[in-house]
Amino acid sequence: MTISGEKRVLISDPTDKICADVLIQAGVHVDQKQKLSEAELAEIIKDYDGLIVRSGTTVTATIIEAAHRLKVIGRAGTGVDNIDCDAATRKGVMVMNTPGGNTISAAEHTCALIMSLARNVAQGDASMKAHKWERKNFMGVELMGKTLGVLGLGRVGREVVSRCQAFGMKVVGYDPMFPEDASRKLAIEPVSAAECIRRADFLTVHVPLLDETRNLINADSLATTKPGVRIVNCARGGIIDEAALLAALESGHVAGAGLDVFESEPPAEHEWALIKHPRVISTPHLGASTEEAQGKVAQEIAEQFVNLFSGKTVSGV
Ligand code: NAD
Numbered sequence: 001m002t003i004s005g006e007k008r009v010l011i012s013d014p015t016d017k018i019c020a021d022v023l024i025q026a027g028v029h030v031d032q033k034q035k036l037s038e039a040e041l042a043e044i045i046k047d048y049d050g051l052i053v054r055s056g057t058t059v060t061a062t063i064i065e066a067a068h069r070l071k072v073i074g075r076a077g078t079g080v081d082n083i084d085c086d087a088a089t090r091k092g093v094m095v096m097n098t099p100g101g102n103t104i105s106a107a108e109h110t111c112a113l114i115m116s117l118a119r120n121v122a123q124g125d126a127s128m129k130a131h132k133w134e135r136k137n138f139m140g141v142e143l144m145g146k147t148l149g150v151l152g153l154g155r156v157g158r159e160v161v162s163r164c165q166a167f168g169m170k171v172v173g174y175d176p177m178f179p180e181d182a183s184r185k186l187a188i189e190p191v192s193a194a195e196c197i198r199r200a201d202f203l204t205v206h207v208p209l210l211d212e213t214r215n216l217i218n219a220d221s222l223a224t225t226k227p228g229v230r231i232v233n234c235a236r237g238g239i240i241d242e243a244a245l246l247a248a249l250e251s252g253h254v255a256g257a258g259l260d261v262f263e264s265e266p267p268a269e270h271e272w273a274l275i276k277h278p279r280v281i282s283t284p285h286l287g288a289s290t291e292e293a294q295g296k297v298a299q300e301i302a303e304q305f306v307n308l309f310s311g312k313t314v315s316g317v
């Protein structure tokens with residue numbers, strides 16, 4: 001594979017070492033600089049042909065406008081909601097991601113949150129670490145026979161379904177792009193979004209964050225959920241209205257929530273009341289944080305960059 005001319009790539013979030021290795025091996029100059037402010041990134045981006053990020057860097061229009069040499073922005077992950085794709089299009093900069101590389105990890109993490117919610121694993125552990133023996137406080141529920149409601153039957157949603165079915169859960173699901181007969185073949189009862197929300201004992205969201213999905217779970221839809229519902233968000237902060245969720249937890253209507261993602265990351269001051277609620281368990285956006293997923297997405301994004309720089313067909317655009 002031949003790359004013509006010097007190509008320079010900046011990696012601005014932590015990525016597996018293989019990302020830089022693949023690029024360097026192909027003759028690409030790689031710099032790794034993390035925790036840059038918008039102004040710092042806007043200042044140095046003019047020197048680069050490519051930028052690789054995860055969720056930590058927000059690639060704003062200001063940065064893209066200053067990027068006179070930039071050809072490509074790559075997300076070593078699934079969502080591109082931290083990249084201003086309109087600004088990139090205006091500037092003729094390609095945006096790539098690696099959908100699929102972290103699907104299994106995100107699905108497994110969702111299942112970990114579902115199971116921990118069902119059995120108070122996190123709360124029980126915190127209690128033990130406080131030198132307490134509080135068996136009565138942590139009565140759980142079985143997953144067997146419960147209804148899992150899944151909003152978004154894409155890659156992650158479907159992997160969550162098959163794993164929860166192994167625990168004997170019934171599944172209802174809604175996805176406007178997933179055909180009903182395909183749903184039935186996977187033993188997912190296709191229902192409307194409203195019915196999915198209404199019937200779930202455990203409700204999990206696996207949609208991208210778009211204008212249409214922002215606050216998909218809000219005060220109105222929470223009011224229609226079953227008393228005692230448990231809710232998981234391992235997709236994107238902003239899909240569930242955090243203030244409405246906190247109110248529903250405080251009223252006792254929602255029995256628990258498992259959150260991997262937040263409206264602001266790291267969370268803003270006002271979000272900690274939700275995170276600290278005793279029936280909320282949370283993780284700091286760890287859905288894709290496995291050795292396997294990070295290796296895959298890092299290698300894939302680097303190979304996609306090398307293909308682009310050497311004039312080959314590119315994927316993940
Ligand atoms: P995907 O594109 O394969 O699936 C998303 C599905 O959502 C699609 O099938 C789409 O038709 C459906 N959808 C869109 N709007 C909808 C709506 N209003 N109601 C119901 N369904 C709707 O994406 P994926 O790879 O399965 O990822 C799902 C989400 O998980 C994304 O937000 C992604 O960024 C996130 N994610 C998070 C982590 C993490 O670390 N927590 C890791 C991987 C993915």
Ligand code: MLT
Pocket residue numbers: 054055076077078079102287288
């Ligand atoms: C993703 O969209 O791939 C995830 O949020 C994981 C990540 O980028 O860390």
